[in-house]
Amino acid sequence: MANKRAKPCAGNDWKIRLFDYLSAPTIILSPDRIIVDVNASFLENFLTDKSHVVGRTCHDFFFGSPQPCPTEICGLAKVLADRRGHSALKSTAAPGDIETWDNHVFSPVLDEAGEVTHVVTSIHDVTPIKQLERRLAGARDFTEKLIQSSTTAIFAADMKGRILTMNPAAEELVGYTLEEAQKKITAEDLYPAGRAKEVMKILRDERMGGKGKLHLTRFTLINAAGEEIPVDLTGAIIYEGDTEVATVGLFNDLREKLQQEQRDREMAALNARMEKMASLGQLAAGVAHEINNPLTGILFYATLLLESLAEDDPRRKSLTQIYEDARRCGRIIKNLLAYSRQEPPRKEILNLNAVLEKSLALIRDREFYVDLRVIRELSGEMILIEADGDQLGQVFVNLVLNGVDAMEQKGTLTLRTYPDKSGRNACIEISDTGCGIAQENLTRLFDPFFTTKAPGKGTGLGLSTAYGIVRENGGNLWVKETGEHGTTFVVELPLYKN
Ligand SMILES: Nc1ncnc2c1ncn2[C@@H]1O[C@H](COP(=O)(O)OP(=O)(O)OP(=O)(O)O)[C@@H](O)[C@H]1O
Ligand SMILES: [Mg+2]
The missing domain is CATH 3.30.450.20 (PAS domain)
Structure with missing residues (x-):
């Protein structure tokens, strides 16, 4: 559509004033890039007067160049090409100066035939906007980095x-x-x-x-x-x-935090248990020691008396009972002494499988093996540990005997040895197909004197003794699983590192 506006330089007074009052520096160019007019703001900004500007080409005035700028960066060329307004952002940064930004807005002035007669170019200082943009981009960048890191x-x-x-x-x-x-x-x-x-x-x-x-x-x-x-x-x-x-x-x-809390709780419980065991151990040692001497006397004199009585003497039955009960007390005292033994472990380098075999050999001849199947799933490679062999033997015997009791001597006992995933410990698992452990007993299992067995059958010192020994040898002992199909205990011991 043809533009009906008059030429800017038609000499119309108010229009010239309007042009002069435009706050943005503005120039009027002819299509052949000659500066036809500039406004007051332009002169003020460029500290020049009209005689130095008007009549020169824009490329000469702005860049001191006899050649027009390449068309791809020349706003005027773009306006001439499509007769539409264009803008171009130009930055000026003299070395050491603060960078400034001008937005050059090129607007065509069309004649009635729609041809470009002039191009009005106003220069807007957009430095504050650009600086703000940069600050915002910087802040965005910082926030992004914060999120990413x-x-x-x-x-x-x-x-x-x-x-x-x-x-x-x-x-x-x-x-x-x-x-x-x-x-x-x-x-x-x-x-x-x-x-x-x-x-x-x-x-x-x-x-x-x-x-x-x-x-x-x-x-x-x-x-x-x-x-x-x-x-x-x-x-x-x-x-x-x-x-x-x-x-x-x-x-x-929260996994790590919760695990740490769990470890702290276990450590506190462990310390409490160790303290309890230590004080009970002292008590047990004292009592066992005090009772041992008179008991030896009772057994000795009961044996003497038995030997002196005739085979059909009616007192023999009572005396045999005294003798048996005294022997039972003797066994309890032996357990008490084992439990309270405060000796530090005498550590040596041991082949774990061999220690386990030796412990089994200790109880091999017992009558309960008749209906018992023992499966060995022992590690094919030799596992070396550094521990007290006698003490460990006692641990394995206690665990095996517990399993045998739980199965009432009928079932399968499985023994496994393997190095754990961390490569720091050896594990020994002892599984039985017995009655399992009631949930409510799990927390008391390692307490000294905790037993579910009939009087005379158990003192409740096997597991607490085993636990004390394993801890003294730098390891750990726990119930891996228990249920109606049986129970698995795990003994963990540090591997020997040379
Ligand atoms: N493998 C198991 N299966 C089921 N219950 C078990 C097993 N091992 C231990 N228990 C339970 O834990 C209790 C405590 O065991 P612990 O070895 O300390 O004492 P005990 O076997 O009763 O007596 P002691 O070992 O002093 O002769 C047992 O009475 C039993 O109830
Ligand atoms: Mg036991």
């Missing part, structure tokens, strides 16, 4: 649950890369079934930490392998005006 896992999803972004900590936590997560899951899949809705409900509830906010909450996250990971969760809804546009979740993996 954060050890807190950060997820953002749109309101349909589609993952918008995840930082590397989030990728590590869930086991998906951002691309995989965007293809395979929605935010809902990160929570156990039904819990995502619960999170959204809390987020929208004004009473729960303010609308759109979820304060630190213990939660469970589901990773790519389907594992449940305990996490601390903080969340927010992002609004644009009143419209919800996205959700952000910040997750901190």
Whole structure:
């Protein structure tokens, strides 16, 4: 469409004043790049007067060049080509100077035939805007780096649950890369079934930490392998005006913290148990020692008396009972002394399988082996440990005898030895197919004198003695599993390192 406006330089007075009052430095160019006119603001900015400017080409005035600028960077050339307005951003930075930015706006002046008669070029100083842009970009860049380097896992999803972004900590936590997560899951899949809705409900509830906010909450996250990971969760809804546009979740993996807490609890329980065992040990040692002497006397005189009585003497029955009971006391005292033995282990380098075999040999001849099957799944390679062989033998004998008792002498006993995954310890597993251990007894199992056996059958010192010995030898002892199909105890001992 033809432009009806008059030529700017038509000599019309008010238009010249308007041109002069334009606050942006402005020049009028002819299509052959001659500067036809400049306004007052231009002269002020360039500290020049009209006689130095008007009549010169723009490339000569601005760049001191006899040649026009290449068409791809020349705004005037673009205006001439399509008769539309164009702009070009130019930066000037003299060495050591602050960089300044000008936006050159080229507007065509068309005649009635629609041909370009002049091009008005105004120069706008956009340095403050550019500086602000740079500062904002810098701040954005910093925020982005902060998110990317954060050890807190950060997820953002749109309101349909589609993952918008995840930082590397989030990728590590869930086991998906951002691309995989965007293809395979929605935010809902990160929570156990039904819990995502619960999170959204809390987020929208004004009473729960303010609308759109979820304060630190213990939660469970589901990773790519389907594992449940305990996490601390903080969340927010992002609004644009009143419209919800996205959700952000910040997750901190609590596994290590919880494991540490568990270890601390176990350590505290262990210390308490060791203290209890030590004091009971002292008591037991004292009592055993005091009783041992008179008991030896009782046994000695009972034997003498028995020998002096005729075979059919009616007192023989009572005397035999005295003798048997005294022997039983003797066995209890032997156990007590074993339990209370405070001797530090005499450590030597041992072949674990050989120690286990030797312990089995000690009890091989017992009558209970008749209905018992013993399976050995011993490590093919030699496992060397550094421990007190006699003490360990006692541990294995106690565990095997417990298994035999639990099976009432009928069943399968399986013995396994293997180096553990860490490469630091050797493991010995002793499994039976016995009655199992009742849940309520598990916490008391290693307590001295805890027994479920009939009086005279057990003193309840086997496991506490075994436990004390294993700990003294730098290892650990625990129940791996127990149930109606039987029980497995594990002894862990440090491998010998030369
Ligand atoms: N393999 C097992 N299967 C089932 N219960 C077991 C097993 N090992 C131990 N127990 C339970 O733990 C209790 C304590 O065992 P511990 O060896 O300390 O004492 P005890 O066998 O009763 O007596 P002691 O070993 O002093 O003769 C047992 O009475 C039994 O109830
Ligand atoms: Mg026992």
